[in-house]
Amino acid sequence: xxxxxxxxxxxxxxxxxxxxxxxxxxxxxNDSVDLTVAAGEVLALLGENGAGKSTLISILYGLYQPDxxxxxxxxxxxxxxxxxxxxxxxxxxxxxxxxLVSRHxxxxxxxxxxxxxxxxxxxxxxxxxxxxxxxxxxxxxxARVSDLSPxxxxxxxxxxxxxxxxxxxxxxxxxxxxTPQEASGLFRVMRELKADGRSLIFIxxxxxxxxxxxxxxxxxxxxxxxxxxxxxxxxxxxxAELMVGRGVDFTRKRGAxxxxxxxxxxVQGLSANGSRGLPALRGVGFTLGRGEVLGVAGxxxxxxxxxxxxxxxxxxxxxTVTLDxxxxxxxxxxxxxxxxAHIPEDRIHSGTVPSMTVADNLxxxxxxxxxxxxxxxxxxxxxxxxxxxxxxQYSVAPPGIHTHSRLLSGGNxxxxxxxxxxHGNPRLILAVHPTYGLDIGATxxxxxVLLERTQEGAxxxxxxxxxxxxxxxxxxxxxMVGGELRGPFPVSEVTRESLGLLMGGAxxxxxxxxxxxxxA
Amino acid sequence: MDNIVVEALIRALSVGTPxxxxxxxxxxxxxxxxxxxxxxxxxxxxxxxxxxVASSSPDANLxxxxxxxxxxxxxxxxxxxxxxxxxRANQFVSGLALAxxxxxxAGLLGKKFEGLPLFNKVNDWNLGGFIxxxxxxxxxxxxxxxxxxxxxxxxxxxxxxxxxxxAAADVLGVNVGAVRIWAVLAGGSLSxxxxxxxxxxxxxxxxxxxxxxxxxxxxALVIFVGWRPLRAVLGxxxxxxxxxxxxxxxxxxxxxxxxxxxxxxxxVLVVLALAGLRGQQGDAPAGLGRPYxxxxx
Numbered sequence: 001x002x003x004x005x006x007x008x009x010x011x012x013x014x015x016x017x018x019x020x021x022x023x024x025x026x027x028x029x030n031d032s033v034d035l036t037v038a039a040g041e042v043l044a045l046l047g048e049n050g051a052g053k054s055t056l057i058s059i060l061y062g063l064y065q066p067d068x069x070x071x072x073x074x075x076x077x078x079x080x081x082x083x084x085x086x087x088x089x090x091x092x093x094x095x096x097x098x099x100l101v102s103r104h105x106x107x108x109x110x111x112x113x114x115x116x117x118x119x120x121x122x123x124x125x126x127x128x129x130x131x132x133x134x135x136x137x138x139x140x141x142x143a144r145v146s147d148l149s150p151x152x153x154x155x156x157x158x159x160x161x162x163x164x165x166x167x168x169x170x171x172x173x174x175x176x177x178x179t180p181q182e183a184s185g186l187f188r189v190m191r192e193l194k195a196d197g198r199s200l201i202f203i204x205x206x207x208x209x210x211x212x213x214x215x216x217x218x219x220x221x222x223x224x225x226x227x228x229x230x231x232x233x234x235x236x237x238x239x240a241e242l243m244v245g246r247g248v249d250f251t252r253k254r255g256a257x258x259x260x261x262x263x264x265x266x267v268q269g270l271s272a273n274g275s276r277g278l279p280a281l282r283g284v285g286f287t288l289g290r291g292e293v294l295g296v297a298g299x300x301x302x303x304x305x306x307x308x309x310x311x312x313x314x315x316x317x318x319x320t321v322t323l324d325x326x327x328x329x330x331x332x333x334x335x336x337x338x339x340x341a342h343i344p345e346d347r348i349h350s351g352t353v354p355s356m357t358v359a360d361n362l363x364x365x366x367x368x369x370x371x372x373x374x375x376x377x378x379x380x381x382x383x384x385x386x387x388x389x390x391x392x393q394y395s396v397a398p399p400g401i402h403t404h405s406r407l408l409s410g411g412n413x414x415x416x417x418x419x420x421x422x423h424g425n426p427r428l429i430l431a432v433h434p435t436y437g438l439d440i441g442a443t444x445x446x447x448x449v450l451l452e453r454t455q456e457g458a459x460x461x462x463x464x465x466x467x468x469x470x471x472x473x474x475x476x477x478x479x480m481v482g483g484e485l486r487g488p489f490p491v492s493e494v495t496r497e498s499l500g501l502l503m504g505g506a507x508x509x510x511x512x513x514x515x516x517x518x519x520a
Numbered sequence: 521m522d523n524i525v526v527e528a529l530i531r532a533l534s535v536g537t538p539x540x541x542x543x544x545x546x547x548x549x550x551x552x553x554x555x556x557x558x559x560x561x562x563x564x565x566x567x568x569x570x571x572x573v574a575s576s577s578p579d580a581n582l583x584x585x586x587x588x589x590x591x592x593x594x595x596x597x598x599x600x601x602x603x604x605x606x607x608r609a610n611q612f613v614s615g616l617a618l619a620x621x622x623x624x625x626a627g628l629l630g631k632k633f634e635g636l637p638l639f640n641k642v643n644d645w646n647l648g649g650f651i652x653x654x655x656x657x658x659x660x661x662x663x664x665x666x667x668x669x670x671x672x673x674x675x676x677x678x679x680x681x682x683x684x685x686x687a688a689a690d691v692l693g694v695n696v697g698a699v700r701i702w703a704v705l706a707g708g709s710l711s712x713x714x715x716x717x718x719x720x721x722x723x724x725x726x727x728x729x730x731x732x733x734x735x736x737x738x739x740a741l742v743i744f745v746g747w748r749p750l751r752a753v754l755g756x757x758x759x760x761x762x763x764x765x766x767x768x769x770x771x772x773x774x775x776x777x778x779x780x781x782x783x784x785x786x787x788v789l790v791v792l793a794l795a796g797l798r799g800q801q802g803d804a805p806a807g808l809g810r811p812y813x814x815x816x817x
Contacts, residue, residue, distance in 0.1 A: 061691075084693025099691060101684040103806065104677075111674065112681045113692030120674040 012075030014039045014199040015168050020069035022055050029055035031223040032069065037199040042190060044202045044214035046243050052223040053203055057170055061093045062086040092161025096172040098153040102146040106139055106156050110163055131159050135192045150177035169193065170201045175209055179299050180500040187213045207236040219243055243440065253447055253472050261289025264459040265428055270319035272306050280306040281317060282483040288459040294488055295474030296463040297499050303483040304463045305345055308430045312342040323428060336365055341426035343417055343434050351417045354406030359387035361405045362420050390419035411442030418449055429453060432463045447473060467496050479503055528764055533656050534722065536760025538714035540659040542738035543752045544666055545710025550742055551670060552703030553683035553807040556600055557615030559711045560735025561622015562593040566712025567719040568626040571633055571726040578639040586716050593712020594705045596622050601704040605697050608811035633726040641724040655717040666749040679703060683805035686812040696812050733785065740788040744795050746803040762787055
């Protein structure tokens, strides 16, 4: 490690896949995929959900065996039987969701699967500091993983791959959990690694980032490579078109907001403690108008989750909240009856019951009332009937309404939740990261559905980490910092950069364009 | 006054010894992610195996008897390992079955040993005036060694990681199943050893149901001590002391003995409730009780 190999045009590529085909029952996940990465190159792998990126990564990391095709490392054909073998061959993976032992220290995590027989964590700490300095990967080896931010956990994963001697590093949607500032930190690290002669495969949905950090892009669609282009000369629009096979509209999805709106939701002096007993909301106050989309930006853990949970009736708080002039009280079920829909942050575990069928998940709201129940008994016929309608209307693509919802892809689970929550025309829609991890097609659909509801007078509180999404959908945007709400500001007065600075804790007055705090 | 304190300590250590051994056994398999509720059963077969070997002839080797107890405990635990690790059965149900099988089998096979003499028992050591049982010394040493093993060796780190997040260990090439099987076998052998103490030293005889619920208390003790071997020493002493108190109070009291016999179990409930109030369940290894299936979300 640490030796830089001079790039020679004649030498074989660091990694070369030829004719990789992988079939699952009913689908061809990868259809004779060819892909090469040179030493000292960043290759972006683009594709919608279900395009075959995950399968390809799983093959590279030894989790699946290809049905056909070969993998070559530096010109040698290799068979990768397991993740451990992949690591030995110099292939490292930085997974989207860190695979770390939260209770253990950073050093203990890095010593797992290696390290000396006695005091394994001690020996590792020194090498961690070495790598930290060399590549700018700041992390404290003695810290407990549960205390780390998502960005720090990611750095631990990168260091782990480097400790394993990775020459080829796969980064699976690494920026999905990072703030814009943290993401640029990651890109600096990626450039350092590239300068060191390592090969990087970068997976992202965010086209700006791909254009920023990658040298070349390979686009997958329905399991096939549909294009490979150098990023020099490519644009967001050209890449998006390659990905989905049609032009995608990147302009703002909403017209200008009307001068005044009737107040729908009025929140005053809202304070609450978080799950650890520390203050999570400190005197949050704002109004949300009928038909308005209010965006809430912020780095995870600054009170956004608590704000939504309080409004949904899942978390106790002090302060006053009125909906259409009536105090908003009661538990989550009562509030839903009163017109508050909730699209939760963790769509798999809070949004659905993975082990229940699609039909039952769709009936979670209202299973005990007409028309889904008659007296004490559920009306299963009506439940199935409604499920079929929902699946049709929201184009959820499950194999059937009686399959378990855990078998659905993320996009389809989200559509299922939307269908359920938007029954009965809610007045207030609380949407948290509604399109996180969804492909462009599904994202488009979620956005369209939400905007349709605002046409009908519903107010949407949209919490998102995707600034493009907030800027494209919101009428006003507030930023949560340390449990306080900065703003909200009219969307015309903020930019990605100003929001990023506010998220980082900068005072509104010091941020250009964000100094007109209060809007009626 | 001094005499009472010393006597209380000696008695607490004495009853505390099988509790400590069994508790350490349970800690090792639970830190690896496998709950084994069958401690009582493994103790029973351990006690019987030790007694059977030790009473076989006047010059029977006591080391052999101890070895037999550990083998018997591990053999019963092997059933649990196959059921829960290889076949991914529910750990709680399998453990309960193990407790019933173990106590039942020991009772049945042990009929012919009831009332038999033990030719030579494991005697206490006199360490400069301080009388202590070799099993107690072994249990205390074991607690220290286990704490070091878990915290400061690579193998201990691997075991803990498997118990916390088996998927993370798996991608790094750790054989999760093998680690868990070894942890369950080690736990079983220590439960068996706890039984040997009862048969070769504490009771120095064989009687049906001689474990008398100590195995169940050991299971609860694991939670009480937060899965930490050194704290297990204090926890075992504490419960040993409660047993001593029970004997003392029982002698001159109009209250039926059954009430006193039930006391340790009532206390287990109280102590667990206290542990729950302090949020101690949060100390449980994150992967505890869940079979590991690669690739499941």
